[in-house]
Amino acid sequence: MPATDRATQLAFAAAEAAADKLADDIVAFDVSDQLAITDAFVVCSAPNDRQVRAIVEAIEERLRVLQAKPVRREGQQEGRWVLLDYVDIVVHVQHAEERSYYALERLWKDCPVIELPESVHVGRGNGAGE
Secondary structure, rough: OOOHHHHHHHHHHHHHHHHOOOOOEEEEEEHHHHHHOEEEEEEEEOOOOHHHHHHHHHHHHHHHHHHOOOOOOOOOOOOEEEEEOOOOEEEEEOOOOOOOOHHHHHOOOOEEEOOOOOOHHHOOOOOOOO
16 A cells, blocks of 8 residues: 555655755665555655754754654764654654665665656755655
8 A cells, every 4th residue: 555645745754854854865765565554654864963964954844844843863963864754754864974884775775766846956965756
């Protein structure tokens, strides 16, 4: 069963908010067939801890407008890998080094990619989806 419309809406909004803060390599996966706990993962990265935090804040603001609040937030203090759990989606904002080391894309490569809006990719230097 594919990701719900709500999960897709939240994934789009999170990706757009991340793009607004110049996140790198924004990608979304439909993990609904693999995991019972969520429908989608959104993954993006930034070159430094400060930008990771700025991206997280932008995502939380954008999703709050959609009446979505994270039920769990991890890693915000360190700013190296922040996980935001919205139940329908889980957002991973990683420092570029952690992104390279943990390679979440490799772990979820068998899951369908959720095509993100063109605005997420244009002018952002993202390799995902191009």
